[in-house]
Structure formats: C-alpha cells, structure tokens
Amino acid sequence: MHYLVTGHTGFKGSWLSTMLEMQGHSVSGIALDPQEESLFNQANISSLFTNDLRIDIRDRVQIQTAVSAINPDVIIHLAAQPLVRESYRTPLETFEINMLGTLNILEASRELSNLKAALIITTDKVYKNHNHLRGYIETDELGGDDPYSASKATADIAAQSWIKNFSTVPIAIARAGNVIGGGDWASDRLIPDLVKAYANGNYPTLRYPNAIRPWQHVLDCLNGYLTLVDAQLTRGISGVWNFGPDLSEKYSVNELVTFFASEWGVKGSPWIPEAVEQFHEAGYLLLDSEKSRSELIWENKLRFENAIRWTVNWYKANYAENALEITRNQIRDFFGLGIEGKVQR
Numbered sequence: 001m002h003y004l005v006t007g008h009t010g011f012k013g014s015w016l017s018t019m020l021e022m023q024g025h026s027v028s029g030i031a032l033d034p035q036e037e038s039l040f041n042q043a044n045i046s047s048l049f050t051n052d053l054r055i056d057i058r059d060r061v062q063i064q065t066a067v068s069a070i071n072p073d074v075i076i077h078l079a080a081q082p083l084v085r086e087s088y089r090t091p092l093e094t095f096e097i098n099m100l101g102t103l104n105i106l107e108a109s110r111e112l113s114n115l116k117a118a119l120i121i122t123t124d125k126v127y128k129n130h131n132h133l134r135g136y137i138e139t140d141e142l143g144g145d146d147p148y149s150a151s152k153a154t155a156d157i158a159a160q161s162w163i164k165n166f167s168t169v170p171i172a173i174a175r176a177g178n179v180i181g182g183g184d185w186a187s188d189r190l191i192p193d194l195v196k197a198y199a200n201g202n203y204p205t206l207r208y209p210n211a212i213r214p215w216q217h218v219l220d221c222l223n224g225y226l227t228l229v230d231a232q233l234t235r236g237i238s239g240v241w242n243f244g245p246d247l248s249e250k251y252s253v254n255e256l257v258t259f260f261a262s263e264w265g266v267k268g269s270p271w272i273p274e275a276v277e278q279f280h281e282a283g284y285l286l287l288d289s290e291k292s293r294s295e296l297i298w299e300n301k302l303r304f305e306n307a308i309r310w311t312v313n314w315y316k317a318n319y320a321e322n323a324l325e326i327t328r329n330q331i332r333d334f335f336g337l338g339i340e341g342k343v344q345r
Helices: 009-022 060-070 086-088 091-108 147-165 191-197 218-235 253-264 290-295 303-317 323-335
Strands: 002-006 026-031 050-056 076-078 115-121 172-178 179-181 216-218 239-243
Touching: 002 009, 002 060, 009 026, 009 147, 009 218, 009 303, 009 323, 050 060, 060 091, 076 091, 076 218, 086 091, 086 147, 086 253, 091 115, 091 147, 115 147, 115 218, 147 172, 147 239, 172 218, 179 191, 179 218, 191 253, 191 303, 216 218, 216 303, 218 239, 218 290, 218 323, 239 290, 303 323
Parallel strands: 002 026, 002 076, 026 050, 076 115, 115 172, 172 239, 179 216
Antiparallel strands: none
C-alpha cells in the first residue's frame, strides 16, 4: 500500500512515517522543510520515503501536480500551522494553511485512480469551548476563539461538506488531543520546553499551570489514526472520530510537569510562572472517545504516567543513542503491549 503523508517533516508526521515504513508500506510525503532541530533530521527520516517533496500546502497547482504524480492508495493529511500563539502573530497565514491547505488536498484527491481512503487530521480544539466538565463528542458544536482553533474548525467543517458532496472514496476526520512523545523539538510547546530547560539545569516557565488537557502519547494517537484508516479500507467507514485518553485521566499542566520532572530527576519546584500577559487559551478541554472505542475497538495502551515515562526515556536515550533506532524500538515495544500497558513477551 502506498501512503501519502502531508506534514511528514513534523513531529507526528515523522513518527507516523516510521510506523508505516515498519509495517511494510511505501510512503511519500509533502511538507515544508523541517526545523533544523527535529526528529525528521535527527533520525534521517527522509531515507524512508519513496518521494520526499517540499511544497507549500497553499500552492494549489503544485499540490495538484504532485498528488497526481504520486497517485497514492491512502492520503493522511497532517500538514498545518499547529501553534496557538503563532496563530495570533500570523492569523492570515494560519487560516490559509489550515483551511485552504485542507481543501487543496481534497481537491487534488478527486481524480486519483488508486485512492482508496483519505484521512483529514484536525484537533480537539475545533470544539466551541464552554469549559464543560464532560468530554466533547463528535456531534458537539464547533467553533474557536483563537485563530488556530477557528482555522481548524473551519477546515473541519469544509472537510465534512466535502465528504457529503464530493467524496468517491471513504474520507474521515480525526480529532485528537495534546500529543506528547520523544523527538518533539518544536518551539512554544510544553514537552520540548521542559527537556531543554531540565537538560541545562534550568526551570521552565508555565503559562497556564491549571489548564486541563487530554494528554496522549503520540503512538496511541497514531495507532488511532491507522485503526481508522484500516476501518475505512475494510468497512468503508467515514465521518468524524475522536481519539483521546479515558475521561478518568484529567490532568493539569502542573501535574504533567511535576511528574515529568520527577521522572527526569529534578529536585525542588519544577517550574516558575510566566510573568507576561497571555493570549486566550481554554482552561478545560477533554475528549469523549467512546465512539472510537466501541466502533473501532481502539484503546489507549499507555496511560498518563507511562506516556510520560516513555517520553522521558526517549529524550534521555537520545543523548547517547541513534534517534531512528530509539524511535523504532519504542514502536516495536508499543505494538507488543497489551491493553494494560505491559509488554507481551
């Protein structure tokens, strides 16, 4: 099977491409250049690809040409401007990348002779946030106050319209929560900030220590995506699907940082408050993934503490070992896990 992954140079794209290659698939990618410090560069992920293309997702003509030439069996669309604070600095670009980029991929997929399924990745932040104490379900109202959330909600709505009116193969939308895992070096994200601070004997600053988020290891998230793709291919499933931790796992930023610091070996208070005025971010956000659990028979394998341990272990090993092998070893271990998070031997 030939997969096209957009945004393959990013954090999730690098893990996903490695997983697909290990499963015996051929993989092509369309994305911008990776950050200099990135899993893609560290692990030489480019060597895994049949086609490793650098195209701006907003360029409809180039996207159409490239997608037609690749003619994949499956498209997984990850490419995005993924940062809330960056969306305040560059709102127009954020909307162009997240909304128009999604439509460009969908339009380019219309005439493909090999295409069997397409998966559009949005986010948990597409939901109009009322700080509900329950998890959001797939039929809840969409919205977004910040430009990032609004742009992804718009992309989600556009993809739903496309599914109803133009799809000739199963097209699905996946909404996942805050993903953590080794190899994330992006600026303005929590785990990279912790690693960079603790590795240098410093303490990170936190913007919203009491914010609740649906924390999930990258392998659980991607396993959800691929479980959905399998259902698209075998059962013709489409529609919208949530992938997040069990609703009993309600952890704040402070709780994550405190446990991460303990696993890293940090002594004393593990963070300091950020003093500058902050942009708006939701204080409470959880996903209800019962639909995926019951209809796709999908479940997180790594609970909160194990997800953090695996993340810490990746970064610590990375200082002494090959990044690609660390990544592959964690993928092998993950697929050897039972539902209780223990490796099955």
